[in-house]
Amino acid sequence: MAVRNVLIITGGSVDIEWAKGWLERQKRAGITYDYCIAADSGLVSADKIGVTVDYMLGDYDSVDEDVLAKYQGNVPGDRYPAEKDYTDTELAIKTALDKIKAGNGRNNPEDPGEQSAALHASVTVIGATGTRLDHTLANIGLLEQIEREGVDGYIVDAHNMIRMLIMPGKDMVKISSRGQFGGYVSCIALTPVVHGLTMKGFKYPLDNHDLLQGVSLCVSNEITDEEGEISLKEGKMLVLETQD
Amino acid sequence: MAVRNVLIITGGSVDIEWAKGWLERQKRAGITYDYCIAADSGLVSADKIGVTVDYMLGDYDSVDEDVLAKYQGNVPGDRYPAEKDYTDTELAIKTALDKIKAGNGRNNPEDPGEQSAALHASVTVIGATGTRLDHTLANIGLLEQIEREGVDGYIVDAHNMIRMLIMPGKDMVKISSRGQFGGYVSCIALTPVVHGLTMKGFKYPLDNHDLLQGVSLCVSNEITDEEGEISLKEGKMLVLETQD
Known part of the structure; x- marks a missing residue:
């Protein structure tokens, strides 16, 4: 098999x-x-x-x-x-x-x-x-x-489910609000800048945002639509689904 | 004051x-x-x-x-x-x-x-x-x-004492074997490459090594001299002193 x-x-x-x-x-x-x-x-x-x-x-x-x-x-x-x-x-x-x-x-x-x-x-x-x-x-x-x-x-x-998003490479993560691991979704930049971060279906949506490494802006977001969609244009980033 | x-x-x-x-x-x-x-x-x-x-x-x-x-x-x-x-x-x-x-x-x-x-x-x-x-x-x-x-x-x-080394910026961390936080010292790259990593006084010394992000080479090193010295030429890296 x-x-x-x-x-x-x-x-x-x-x-x-x-x-x-x-x-x-x-x-x-x-x-x-x-x-x-x-x-x-x-x-x-x-x-x-x-x-x-x-x-x-x-x-x-x-x-x-x-x-x-x-x-x-x-x-x-x-x-x-x-x-x-x-x-x-x-x-x-x-x-x-x-x-x-x-x-x-x-x-x-x-x-x-x-x-x-x-x-x-x-x-x-x-x-x-x-x-x-x-x-x-x-x-x-x-x-x-x-x-x-x-x-x-x-x-x-x-408490955590951790993935990595890399561009060029895999450009999108979709998380269904019903199947998600916990109540929170956080993004952590692994390159000095993550260019063009877009988060759709979230309480705090982002459109083509440049996320800097070492700032805490993208911690503890929540999915508000049926599905949360995270994509980036350039860089490397962790996506964490977490629960308390 | x-x-x-x-x-x-x-x-x-x-x-x-x-x-x-x-x-x-x-x-x-x-x-x-x-x-x-x-x-x-x-x-x-x-x-x-x-x-x-x-x-x-x-x-x-x-x-x-x-x-x-x-x-x-x-x-x-x-x-x-x-x-x-x-x-x-x-x-x-x-x-x-x-x-x-x-x-x-x-x-x-x-x-x-x-x-x-x-x-x-x-x-x-x-x-x-x-x-x-x-x-x-x-x-x-x-x-x-x-x-x-x-x-x-x-x-x-x-269990951990964590610092960050950045070049250009602070280029060296010195850890005395007597005053160290735990028995182990690990380095984790925060940029795709950390250029020119040198570790002196360690069980596994490194001389001008290019450490790649996402490999586990620099985990659980140990200080063997009176002092361990860690420096880098370019990049961003975590230095963790840890104990079990």
């Missing part, structure tokens, strides 16, 4: 009960994951959530021996040294993108029949956030590698 | 016991704050910590009535509407910088005698982080406004 939607569970904080409920709600909304990667101590979270792990990687230094014994040998994977140039999350994302490229026609010249927008691929990461803000920020930055491949990238925790 | 070191307590999560201990440790290390601004529900945290509030601002919609009554009328401040173009944290930072500019000779042409590096000013924000990552990211972005004024900006919580 072609791999289209990959779930990565990595080693940050995971609210297990939230994760169980969220995956259940996703399923009811028709969103399922056909490949799951556990990165390092994300394996322990994956085990607690009860999700099927298809691939595992990490140095496992801080992973419970019993959990490790349960999976190692039964699930394909790689053991990396603790000291390496990439974090486990970055290695998991690279693995996910390789899987999607190999199995999904969009980037597979031998399978042009699948090159359709309907076969949109995604990588969703949970456990990417936590008290260590260096890890959180690095993980958020990794969304760029996903988006650059034309794949939708999401970082999700109990 | 000239205002040089401003403490802002804003409305995110504050671990009160940590904050008390940290302010005590700062004091023992000779670092005191001569002006304290409470932003919105940061007033409640300030009250619990027991710090003297010199200025307060916010819409106070979610602030306990008793706490508000204790301070309002006794402490100068501003009441802003909930719907405004700036967050309370941004307004607090603008107030802090105005105070420093008015009272500190570095930006005061009428007081050139104080224009000395020895009179270095700083703005430190606690309560800037929490579960809402849009708020956390916007607050981290605000460090730019502080650094652009030639003032040292810090965001601190129980």
Whole structure:
């Protein structure tokens, strides 16, 4: 089966009960994951959530021996040294993108029949956030590698759903007011200027606005129409759906 | 007295016991704050910590009535509407910088005698982080406004101390291994490329490296010499000292 939607569970904080409920709600909304990667101590979270792990990687230094014994040998994977140039999350994302490229026609010249927008691929990461803000920020930055491949990238925790908008690249995010993750939508510039930011269907709409990095103008907006639409002309930006 | 070191307590999560201990440790290390601004529900945290509030601002919609009554009328401040173009944290930072500019000779042409590096000013924000990552990211972005004024900006919580390095601007951060906040030092690029990143005195040193935004190379480095030295030639970057 072609791999289209990959779930990565990595080693940050995971609210297990939230994760169980969220995956259940996703399923009811028709969103399922056909490949799951556990990165390092994300394996322990994956085990607690009860999700099927298809691939595992990490140095496992801080992973419970019993959990490790349960999976190692039964699930394909790689053991990396603790000291390496990439974090486990970055290695998991690279693995996910390789899987999607190999199995999904969009980037597979031998399978042009699948090159359709309907076969949109995604990588969703949970456990990417936590008290260590260096890890959180690095993980958020990794969304760029996903988006650059034309794949939708999401970082999700109990309070936030984070995406990246890049132009040139993906130029629009649409959020239905019924399906949105939380009550608020915020935009954070990742380039010194985000040119031509337009937000339609919001309480505070914007039309072709130049958003500067380091100002707090676009925090806590709310969708007032059936759908909120966010687009930009040039730059790189995070879109966060959040709830208190 | 000239205002040089401003403490802002804003409305995110504050671990009160940590904050008390940290302010005590700062004091023992000779670092005191001569002006304290409470932003919105940061007033409640300030009250619990027991710090003297010199200025307060916010819409106070979610602030306990008793706490508000204790301070309002006794402490100068501003009441802003909930719907405004700036967050309370941004307004607090603008107030802090105005105070420093008015009272500190570095930006005061009428007081050139104080224009000395020895009179270095700083703005430190606690309560800037929490579960809402849009708020956390916007607050981290605000460090730019502080650094652009030639003032040292810090965001601190129980696990992280965050600074921003900008070139042209402040070109170096030095961290003594004895005085460092935690065991790890991480760098996160805020421009597509950070040119000429040099890290001396670290386990993984770098010499004139071009750090790309969206890769996790510079996470969790450790200081091995007496002092770690981080400098860059062009770009904008966060330096995080973190502890588990």
